[in-house]
Amino acid sequence: MPELPEVETVRRGLAPVLEGRRIVRARALRPDLRFPLPDGFGQMLTGRRVTGVGRRAKYLLIGLDNDTTLIAHLGMSGSFRIYMDSAPPLATHDHVVLETDGGAEIRYNDPRRFGFMDMIHGDGADHPMLKKLGPEPLGGDFHAARLAAALKGRKAPIKAALLDQSVVAGLGNIYVCEALFRSGISPKRKAATVQGGRARRLHQAIRDVLGEAIAAGGSSISDHRQTDGELGYFQHSFAVYGREGEACPGCDCDPGRTGGVRRIVQSGRSTFYCAKRQR
Ligand SMILES: [Zn+2]
DSSP states (O other), X not given: OOOHHHHHHHHXXXXXXXXXXXXXXXXXXXXXXXXXXXXXXXHHHTTOBEEEEEEETTEEEEEETTSEEEEEXXXXXXXXEEEESOOOOOOTTEEEEEEETTSEEEEEEOSSOOOEEEEEETTSTTSTTTTTOOOOTTSTTOOHXXXXXXXXXXXXXXXXXXXXXXXXXXXXXXXXHHHXXXXXXXXXXXXXXXXXXHHHHHHHHHHHHHHHHHHTTOOOSSSOOOTTSOOOXXXXXXXXXXXXXXXXXXXXXXXXXXXXSEEEEETTEEEEEOTTTOO
């Protein structure tokens, strides 16, 4: 499932071909994704100039010149692909097609259709999906003291607390596992006890791992592709995620002696961690 770095990678691909461009043709090839598309979806987009391509957490926000915003979420398997000059025939799961006056054809493909698109007045901040989100982890208003305050009083394990989008927005299973490993914090630790130095280490680890993942074009473990069709490659840098039984980097949690990276299930999701390094 795309997390913040994958969505940011997509945003960075879309921005150069959309910003300042007019959408000359927009088509929805089916009436719904996860939810029904708005009535007249194609007509609402056709003729509009794109004022900006932004992102909030895992949501893309495509601003239009009539003070409306197209909100897009990639769900489990959604991807945008850009074709310049010539595009191949439509594929089975191409559901939305945008053409610009710059000659770009942008297709949204989503085999499992857990993604969604919606149109809203304004910049999108008031959309029901967005207004309860916590701070952007790479933004200026996310700092260690704010993270510590958000964790205060929470009895849930830190792993679960970090998946709560009101604590910090945009993190999912992969980057929570990696950030906890880097900060040496056990995923089972009660969230409320992550204060002071631990909160500072965790805050820094979240920012570092997200920044590195964006620079690598995201992680392609199942469906994520960049808008030019290339895979991301941060999955090759995972320390613990998906590495059950292997040694973690920089540690003597030797698979033969201690079993290496452990996998447990928390709230129905796999957690990967090093029991030696993470306390
Ligand atoms: Zn280890």
